[in-house]
Amino acid sequence: MVTSKYCLMILLQLCTSAAYGETTMKAIIDEYPPEYCHSLEAVYGSGMMSEGGGRAIDSMFKGLNIANKKALDIGSGLGGVAYYLSEEYEMDITGLEINPWMVEEATRRTPEEIKDRVRFLTSVDNSSLPFEDGSFDIVYSKGVLCHVDEKQGLFEECYRILKPGSVLVINDWLSPTKEKWGAHVQRLIELEGLSLYAETVEHYVRLLREANFKDIEIVDLSKQYAAYNEDIARQLKTPEKKESFIRSFNEQLHEEAIDGYESIAKAMRLGEVLVIKFTAHKQ
Numbered sequence: 001m002v003t004s005k006y007c008l009m010i011l012l013q014l015c016t017s018a019a020y021g022e023t024t025m026k027a028i029i030d031e032y033p034p035e036y037c038h039s040l041e042a043v044y045g046s047g048m049m050s051e052g053g054g055r056a057i058d059s060m061f062k063g064l065n066i067a068n069k070k071a072l073d074i075g076s077g078l079g080g081v082a083y084y085l086s087e088e089y090e091m092d093i094t095g096l097e098i099n100p101w102m103v104e105e106a107t108r109r110t111p112e113e114i115k116d117r118v119r120f121l122t123s124v125d126n127s128s129l130p131f132e133d134g135s136f137d138i139v140y141s142k143g144v145l146c147h148v149d150e151k152q153g154l155f156e157e158c159y160r161i162l163k164p165g166s167v168l169v170i171n172d173w174l175s176p177t178k179e180k181w182g183a184h185v186q187r188l189i190e191l192e193g194l195s196l197y198a199e200t201v202e203h204y205v206r207l208l209r210e211a212n213f214k215d216i217e218i219v220d221l222s223k224q225y226a227a228y229n230e231d232i233a234r235q236l237k238t239p240e241k242k243e244s245f246i247r248s249f250n251e252q253l254h255e256e257a258i259d260g261y262e263s264i265a266k267a268m269r270l271g272e273v274l275v276i277k278f279t280a281h282k283q
């Protein structure tokens with residue numbers, strides 16, 4: 001029997017394929033299979049698919065009044081960032097994610113205490129977000145947009161759905177050279193099979209300005225993120241972490257993970273990858 005959940009999944013797949021083209025869509029989804037995502041969580045912390053945990057999230061919103069605000073999380077993954085912000089700052093958060101299985105898992109795992117103010121949706125088209133104008137106090141995205149080739153339409157949509165006087169906050173990996181990554185990042189791309197689009201700070205700012213954002217602040221977090229990655233590689237080498245990682249995954253993935261985190265830390269130290277925080281204001 002075909003259940004309504006199964007019909008919904010097919011509908012989502014069809015809509016998503018229509019928005020991105022079937023091959024691209026499949027490639028995007030295939031880049032984040034469950035085992036890989038769970039291996040990220042094993043080092044970043046439950047629900048987290050980018051590094052730094054609560055410290056990195058706090059520094060992303062440093063100086064902003066976020067308590068009790070209504071926010072949209074673009075690329076919410078397994079929900080860890082949204083859970084943290086809702087638990088620590090009582091924010092009301094909608095997470096948008098391109099992978100339907102992550103939406104399902106993040107929804108299922110949402111802690112009981114925050115269920116009334118956190119929800120996750122599958123988004124199928126970055127240039128047409130399913131919200132009314134002026135819906136949010138904050139739109140944010142952590143560790144996602146380097147996967148998105150076409151950012152202009154997304155930034156325009158972010159501007160539209162923000163309330164006047166509110167902010168877009170983005171943490172992203174950038175390159176000093178447009179459309180070209182350095183050797184260490186190239187190695188990571190090959191090791192993990194990820195699509196990463198090399199974008200420069202200057203071009204990013206131009207796109208944000210073209211979408212009408214003003215007072216764009218730029219903070220370089222590369223050193224901080226290099227330290228997170230070095231620390232992760234160090235921890236993975238400890239006997240306890242090694243044993244638990246291999247028990248959950250396997251030896252090869254353990255070796256590849258250490259290699260990957262060391263490579264990316266080097267790339268950040270050498271300036272091949274810039275971890276940049278953009279805070280862009282809608283007046």
Ligand SMILES: C[S@@+](CC[C@H](N)C(=O)[O-])C[C@H]1O[C@@H](n2cnc3c(N)ncnc32)[C@H](O)[C@@H]1O
Nearest residue numbers: 048049050075076077098099142143144147148
């Ligand atoms: C490194 S994870 C970060 C997830 C989450 N923000 C976090 O910090 O835990 C990147 C996320 O981007 C999503 N993603 C990949 N390509 C995308 C695209 N073209 N459009 C929107 N999201 C995408 C993936 O599904 C994944 O959940």
